[in-house]
Amino acid sequence: MNSKHIIGFFSIIVFLLSCSKDSKTETKSQTTLVKTELGNHIDSLLTPYVNKLRTLTDNTTGLAIGITKGDDIIYAKTFGFANIETQEEASFKTRFHIASVSKPFTAAAIVKLVQQGKLKLSDSIVKYIPEFTMKSDAYKNITIQHILNHTSGIPRHVSADDWLSPKVGINALEENLENVKNFELDFEPGTQFSYSNSAFDILGVLITRVSGMSFSEYVSKHILEPTGMTESTYNKPIDSLPKHWAKSYSYGLTNQxxxxxxxxxxxLPSSGLQATLLDMCKWGIMHVNNGTYNGQEVLDKAHFNKFVEPTYDTPWGDKIGLSWFLQSYLDRPIIMHTGADTGFESIMYIFPDDNISIVVMANRDFARTGRIINAASEVIFNEKPKDYKVSARYKFSETYKSQGLDKALLLWNEMKTDTTDIYYVNDEDILTVGAILENGKHWKDTKEILSYYTTIDDTSTYAWRLLGNAHLNLQDTINAKKCYEKTLEINPNYEKGKDALMRLNNE
Known part of the structure; x- marks a missing residue:
């Protein structure tokens, strides 16, 4: 091999090593970003704290934590799997369903329309949606602000089981107008606070009518894109989960x-946004910059202030702005919102006086996102992260899988009297385990665990109905019927019990 070939050979080797190094750097950058002395401090204390908590709660599903200071993301880290079955790790590309943390985006879109001179917060809903009706005439007094601060009186949920029959397209939001027609207000608008998802979904119709664009198009163009949130979306196919979307998990005997x-x-307006970690960090940076991100004005300062200023008292002694809850932690004011749908949790804090934002997202319920965001706050402000208790259900599940129900119950009852460890015992957790197993169609385990639970509480229509489902799927129609009949003994008006019994009798 002559010198020219030797030089060429080593050039190829150097190039391949460089590519390998770049590839590793790229892979690492997709799951971890740590900057500044504060970021390193957070990483040294928060990361092991989170890892320990996840181990104790048997959690291998995805978790994403992002912390910003001023214009910088100083700590961003993902843990676990977005999809356990395919072993796809959660990363900066992962889109998480953020549930009710979607509401401030809807509120921001309304405030943007106010800034554009297209509506006023004091305007009535019927001004823009004349066919909006409810029982009694008080609904005519509902204003846009009433919905934004949860004082409209519209019941929390006016439709059920819509996850089971998802609707897509521009007409889907219009169905909310039909659903609400047969309901009465819980109270006169503006006189009480009561959190309402259904009211927020009416705002989606209003935004569509006023803007001349679909709800998702308007929010994307006027809120997400100016904030640099180009990886977040409202759009999902009905029958599939796109690449890099976190799967939804719960915990029965394992992560399922x-x-x-x-x-x-x-x-979509109340809980439909799918967001990545870095995009949510950008959302936080926009807030600490009073409506501006990277020099791009999302909301002018005057209207941003309307967005986060108090408008009403909450029953727990804090304030609410326009969707954002205005509270405090560690004696520091925070702007915050939580989100939870089965399979997902999310929470966001903004410390306006300190130019700091924190977001935590998870694709499993019981992920302890609230404790994690508080621990992050404690670390940031040089407090020792607080200790925590863990549900004994994880020890129960571990013992049940390895030694059976009798040993698991023996341990459960021993732990009730043990005050020296970190585990707490709540019999309702047994019901939760059974319910999650029923959702996963683990019929034998469901029957065994819920049969025990009904000896603790024989008045739970929910437990008896799910136990009936387990019997039915184990081909035991006699005991299934007894369970469904039991639900109606407890509550003769229990519709799901009636439906289950009717289906059984018609088979």
Missing amino acids: EWQPYPHTDKY
Whole structure:
């Protein structure tokens, strides 16, 4: 081999090593970003804290934590799997269903329309949606602001089981107008606070009517894109989960997929945004910059202030702005919102006086996102992260899988009297385990665990109905019927019990 070939050979080797190094760097950058002295401090304390908590709660599903200071993302890290079955790790590309943390995006879109001179917060809903009706005439007094601060009186949920029959398309939101017609207000608008998902979904219709664009198009163009949130979306196919979307999980005896995935276009304004970690960090940066991101004005300062200023008292002694809850933690004011649908949790804090934002997202319920965001706050402000208790259900599940129900119950009852460990015991957790197993169609385990639970509480229509489902799927129609009949003994008006019994009798 002559010198020219030797040089060429080594050039190829150097190039391949460089590519390998770049590839590793790219892979690492997709799951971890740590900057500044504060970011390194957070990483040294928060990361092991989170890892320990996840181990104790048997959690291998995805978790994403993002922290910003000023204009910088100083800590961003993902843990676990977006999809356990395919072993796809959660990363900066992963889209999480953020549930009710979607509401401030809807509120921001309304405030943008106010800034554009297209509506006023004091305007009535019927001004823009004249066919909006409810029982009694008080609904005519509902204003846009009433919905934004949860004082409209519209019941929390006016439709059910929409995850099971998801709707897509521009007409999906219009169905909310039909659903609400047969309901009465819970109270006179503006006189009380009561959190309402259904009211927020009416705002999606209003945004469509006023803007001349679909709800998702308007929010994307006027809120997401100016904030640099180009990887987040409202759009999901009905029958599939796109690449890099986190799957929904719950915890029965292990981490198991939860069906159905919580998405329908009817609920886009209240809970429909799918967001990545870095995009949510950008959302936080926009807030600490009073409506501006990277020099791009999303909301002018005057209208941004309207967005986050208090408008009403909450029952727990804090304030609410326009969707954002205005509270405090560690004696510091925070702007915050939580989100939870079965299979997902999310929570966001903004510390306006400190120019800091924190977001935590998870694709499993019982992921302890609230404790994690508080621990992050404690670390940032040089407090020792607080200790925590863990549900004994994880020890129960571990023992049940390895030694059976009798040993698991023996351990459960021993732990009730043990005050020296970190585990707490709540019998309702046994019901939760059974319910999640029923969702996953683990019929034998469901029957065994819920049969025990009904000896603790024989007045739970929910437990008896799910136990009936387990018997039915184990081909035991006699005991299934007894369970369904039991639900109606407890509550003769229990519709799901009636439906189950009717289906059984018709088979």
